Amino acid sequence: MTTFLTYTALGLVLGAVYAIAASGLVLTYNTSGIFNFAHGAQAMIGAFTYYQLDVAWDLPAGVALVVVLGVLGPAMGWIQHALIMRGLRDTEQITRIVVTVAIMLGLVALAQWLWDPQEARIPGMLFGVDRTVTVLGVVLRYHEVLCLVIAVALAVGLRVLFNRSRLGVLMRATVDDPDLLSLAGHDPDRVSARAWMLGSTLAVLAGVLITPVIGGPLEANALTLLVVDAFAAALFGRLKSIPLTFLGAIVLGLMNSYLVAYAPSEWTWVGNLRQSLAMIVLFAILILLRHERLRGTATRSRERYEVPTVRRAVVWGGVFVLAVLAFRQIIDPSSVGVLQLGIAFAVIALSQTLLTGYAGELNLAPLAFSAIATLVAFHAGIQGEGLDARMSVGGLVAGVVAAAVTGAIVAVPALRLRGLYLALATLAFGVFVSSMILRDIQEHTLFGKTFAIFPNGNLLFPRLAIGPVDLADDDVFLMVTAVLFAVLGVGLVALRNSGYGRRLAAMKDSPAASAMLGQRLLRLKLTVFALSTAIAGLGGILMSMGLRSVTKEHFVFTMSLSLVMLAVIGGIGYVSGALFGGLIAGAGLTAIVTLLSDTATEHPQFEESLGLVSHIILVGAGLAGIGIAQNPSGILHDVFAAQRRLAKAPEIRYGALAVQCVLYALAWFDVLGTGTFVLLSLVLWLSLPSIGAALRPEKVSGGSARPVPPELIGIDSDYPPGLADRLDEQLGVNALRDRRGVSHAGA
């Protein structure tokens, strides 16, 4: 009995912390319409900062708490709101998600820079472990009691805030109609800034409280995933109701606690199951949630994508393959693998072009499907042993099909709901794959078979052999990957130009109108989701074959998020955006960091500053996604638009091509290093529109072709003295005032 009560109490404490985190999430979502994926990362920063102040710098706990809760929490929320969230009006869901994901990745990179992940930091409980109270035979530490007290106070406080206080009513109004709110003389921006500050502070509070409750050291990734637990709890209240969110949090906390208490000890996978509990609960709720009513929503978002013709796509596909071939000749043989990895990532990113760019649906864990395909291919398709082992075509096909089927299964519960739910369901699936499937590394017996899903945590993944064609050779494999990317890219453009592609675009633009034309929305979403996860699966197998040896780190959810983010930065509506995202995620960052660390080894005196630069690049890459708010169509959209201005001056392009050939020749004879060659080529083509405008001003139109209409610029005029009186006169205000005897001063 005491055991039961003890675990119940511990579950309630954990639930209380979840509730604190979840209510912050609900608060910001409901006042801004933006789901904050960085919520857990903010909690993480809060926890680490508190540790730094309290333990490392030995400040009193009270001072440390005041600093993190009174300064850090509100400041993070305010900066988030002021710098970023205001720019997100009239953007698509993916843009909003990517911005908060970018903050999350940036904060994780920042934490790993500031706080060395190798070092274990075990935060103590507030008030220490010795001060306890005993209720019904259950011993509770003050820290745990405090969690419960804060949660109860918060539940009451938020209820009063939303229902009784002026600010709470304004916050609710901000969601319903910000324009109406500003017409009524309020500033929706200020209201929403306060909500962000409060939400961020609640995240920090949860972060400080949770690690001592769970036990163990501070861990950046695990704390960042607090957002998934908070989200699962918030889903109980459909992301709206605070009381139901609290209920959800308590249920999660109790389930977690009872699992530890009562699961049989031979269930070794329970430890993994605990980490996936939130995601399992989340799926269960998604299945139970009611179908949303179809409503007209066609609003014009700021994202714009041009659709190329198939012929154009074929030409560019050919150019791409030739460029890879030419580039291969001037790079070091040891870099071939990195380049291949970049293109394999680009194939994975293509799944996003189809799913998000064309169909407007979301998948935040493409690499989880790559992992599924890799595992199935590994178990089903290897022929031969040792060095002669080869992947069979059958294994490849099985892997791709498995990814497609898994995609369909994951998507079914969420497809009936809005895009955000799909994003969260896929993220949760990604976490599930990382924390359960890829951790199943020890052999165990199930249904009379002894196996491990991810043997020893390291798969030796052989290359494909089709009859006489053996891809064991790196050069051959690189070119096969490049050709595959080109073929898939052209295929996607052809698909977009087909009836199926138009139906996807129609569904993305207006689901209501699509349905009223007879479109079966669920079926269409399901096919496109399965198709896109099949592509992610194929890319994953290409990646694994390239690496030859894969661990779970290759499929980690932060990598998925980086890839999605980089594809959006490039331009999620474009095949070239996928190429951009894949090359940077798979090859670019590796190349830069390797270059820096090589230089550091050669010149030890610069080691410190080079390490700093490499950290700044990693944090910067994470934060780069924030800029997407300013330019939601992606940077390639602007690059294409600029290049089109040269259409009437082909001689400029021929000239640039000639310069490019010279650069290539210089690189060929090792006058230029590979890095310099890439940099100069980029500068050449990116600055070409400006060069063209300078050389041929009469042919190259500058800037945008369309004049901006005056109503968008707006015309300001002075408000001369006496105008107010004249207006009053004409509106008859004076007469009214005289009649009612209201004094002028009152106005």
Add this chain to the structure above:
Amino acid sequence: MPVLETQGVSVRFGGNVALRDVSLTIEPGRVTGLIGPNGAGKTTMFNCVTGMQTVASGRVVFDGRDITGLGPGGRARLGMARTFQRLELFLSLSVRDNIRVAGDIVRANTRHRIDVEAETDRVLELAGLADIAGENVAEIPTGRARVVEVARALMTRPKLLLLDEPASGQTEQESERFADLLRELAADGIAVCLVEHDLPLVMSLCSTIHVLDHGTLIASGTAAEVQRSPEVIAAYIGTEAVA
């Protein structure tokens, strides 16, 4: 036989009764009008017919078949099409592709192959949109955008075409041309039904008019009959006095 029949349809939003026991019919080959003061329940009635609103009680019969439990997509596949009061165009597609995609959807749903290209050209011509076929639909004026929605609906070869305030945002010339188009469609045997605020347009265009007020059907008949109805006069004069 009417193409659409509602039998005692009622809808409640919480405690408010939006529609009370509404029974009306829409005949093929005619233009039917649904009018009433603001808040009379016209759009709710429209949503009940198209399946975007579930009814609390009553039945909706389309083409001799009870479709009360059917969703919007299912009704569309049976031959019902609608336009939207707040335009719902596919903003990333051109005018032509907005219309063509409706054909793509029909082709994906049915076994027999239809020639989407030729059908698109025919509808563009019929609706008088051929001159702007290549333009981005986000950049055309509202009046013509409403015609694009009708043209898009026509691609599904509907038996019943429901138009939600089609004339708002149109110039006088545009709405005259629009009225001609609707007459032509009715002459082809389509049942056309519109919710509209422009009373002169409704009176001149519609052969049958249903009048709703406070969720209740207060009159049905020809323009002349409806105009003589004391309830209708009371409903309209009552609201105008307030306005």
